[in-house]
Amino acid sequence: MSVRVTADLKGVPETALWTLYHRAAEAARPDTVLPDPRAVQLVAEVDFPFGERLGGARPWLAQAVALRALGFDGVVRDFLAAHPDGTVIALGEGLETQFWRVDNGRAQWVTVDLAEPLALRSRILPHGTRQRLIACDVRERRWMAGIDAARGVLVTAQGLLMYLQPAQVTELIAACAGAFPGGSMVFDTVSRRFSARTRTGAKGPGGHRLPPMPWGMDAVERDRLRTAHPAISDVADVPLPAGRGFLGHLAPRAAAVPLLRGDRPLITRLRFGTAAAAGPAGRP
Ligand SMILES: C[S@@+](CC[C@H](N)C(=O)[O-])C[C@H]1O[C@@H](n2cnc3c(N)ncnc32)[C@H](O)[C@@H]1O
Numbered sequence: 291m292s293v294r295v296t297a298d299l300k301g302v303p304e305t306a307l308w309t310l311y312h313r314a315a316e317a318a319r320p321d322t323v324l325p326d327p328r329a330v331q332l333v334a335e336v337d338f339p340f341g342e343r344l345g346g347a348r349p350w351l352a353q354a355v356a357l358r359a360l361g362f363d364g365v366v367r368d369f370l371a372a373h374p375d376g377t378v379i380a381l382g383e384g385l386e387t388q389f390w391r392v393d394n395g396r397a398q399w400v401t402v403d404l405a406e407p408l409a410l411r412s413r414i415l416p417h418g419t420r421q422r423l424i425a426c427d428v429r430e431r432r433w434m435a436g437i438d439a440a441r442g443v444l445v446t447a448q449g450l451l452m453y454l455q456p457a458q459v460t461e462l463i464a465a466c467a468g469a470f471p472g473g474s475m476v477f478d479t480v481s482r483r484f485s486a487r488t489r490t491g492a493k494g495p496g497g498h499r500l501p502p503m504p505w506g507m508d509a510v511e512r513d514r515l516r517t518a519h520p521a522i523s524d525v526a527d528v529p530l531p532a533g534r535g536f537l538g539h540l541a542p543r544a545a546a547v548p549l550l551r552g553d554r555p556l557i558t559r560l561r562f563g564t565a566a567a568a569g570p571a572g573r574p
Contacts, residue, residue: 295414297338302453302501303407306384308494309355309449311340313387315347316356323533324356328387332414345496350537357530357541358478359388361557362448365476365528366392373442381428381462382450385411389421398441402426402433429458434469443473452480452503459505460518467519467562475560476528481553482506508552509545521563528557 297307314333317326333340340347366378366388377398380386384407389399398420401411405425412423426433428450437443445466451459466475480488485506494500509527516522530541544550 294335294337295410297336297410299407299410303384303404305449305453305501306386306403306407307336307338307340308344310385310387311344312347312352312355313359315349315352321534322356323353323531323538324360324391326387326391328390328415332385332387335414336410343496344494344498348495351495353533353535353537354541357533357538358448358555358557359386360531360533361528362446362476362478363388363392364531365557365559366444366446369442369444369474370394370397373444376442376444377438379433379437379443379445381433381445381447382453383411383446384449385414386448387415388446388448396420398422398438400424400433400437402428428462429454431465434465437469439470439473443470445470445473445475447475447477449478451477452485452505453501454505456505463515463522463560464519467521467560470562471521471564473562475562476557478555478557479505479507480555482508483553484555507556509554509556510552512556512558515558515560519562522560523563524559524561526559526561528559530557 299307310329311333313324313326314329316322317324318330369376369378370392374394374396377400379400379402380388381402383401383403400422402424403411404427408423408425417423424433454462463475480503485503488500488503492500513525515525532538532542540547544554
């Protein structure tokens with residue numbers, strides 16, 4: 291008999307349960323865009339009032355959250371195809387089950403999150419010898435110690451950077467660029483307008499209050515990310531994959547839709563040049 295684990299997360303850490311819930315709702319559909327039985331199983335095993343807290347899973351939102359995860363999966367798969375023994379560092383990983391969706395049996399996987407969500411993760415997910423859990427605030431640099439960067443590094447930050455202050459985001463990107471020459475980083479952002487709405491108490495689709503998201507970025511600003519550190523050699527858009535129905539059709543084409551062009555969530559991939567280009571600003 292399995293014992294349900296009580297999830298008692300508050301504030302920003304609680305959002306790890308929100309994104310899990312939406313991915314699981316999408317994954318449970320027979321026509322899902324994101325097969326993920328482990329996420330479905332987790333939601334059944336965790337004792338948390340998902341429906342009450344979030345007002346139920348809206349199918350469009352569940353698919354949108356799943357398409358974001360699928361976009362990240364694509365970047366991780368490409369990285370592992372080029373660096374089969376490489377290290378994926380998942381910042382703010384929460385209860386994401388991406389490892390089990392993309393693992394190639396050889397990669398090293400490092401999960402970094404705050405102590406409470408990480409403790410919940412370690413109780414409900416089985417971590418193997420290639421997985422390491424680090425309880426650390428990403429605004430500190432402690433998590434960088436002991437990372438094996440010899441066979442390539444990809445840093446992911448899915449659903450994380452919007453919760454940091456703009457200067458903290460720049461510092462984190464610069465630190466990664468300096469610490470992982472030849473590596474890359476992928477993260478998603480909300481628009482400036484959406485960020486502003488959350489700072490004035492905006493509610494989510496289920497009527498729950500969204501935590502403030504101090505950092506927002508519009509597509510026209512993306513290229514400025516290069517100024518965070520001289521080792522940043524490439525800044526690229528990661529289009530959402532196509533999905534199901536109207537939303538799924540629109541997702542990869544959002545940049546061409548006038549109403550969405552400037553005000554939409556984005557996924558961005560950065561590449562870091564080699565050691566010669568990296569300056570002291572990025573040293574942890
Ligand atoms: C919206 S959830 C995203 C979780 C997961 N990446 C996903 O996409 O489902 C935000 C996550 O970031 C973590 N987080 C927020 N601020 C953080 C910080 N300063 N340092 C480390 N983790 C942080 C939270 O604990 C939470 O797990």
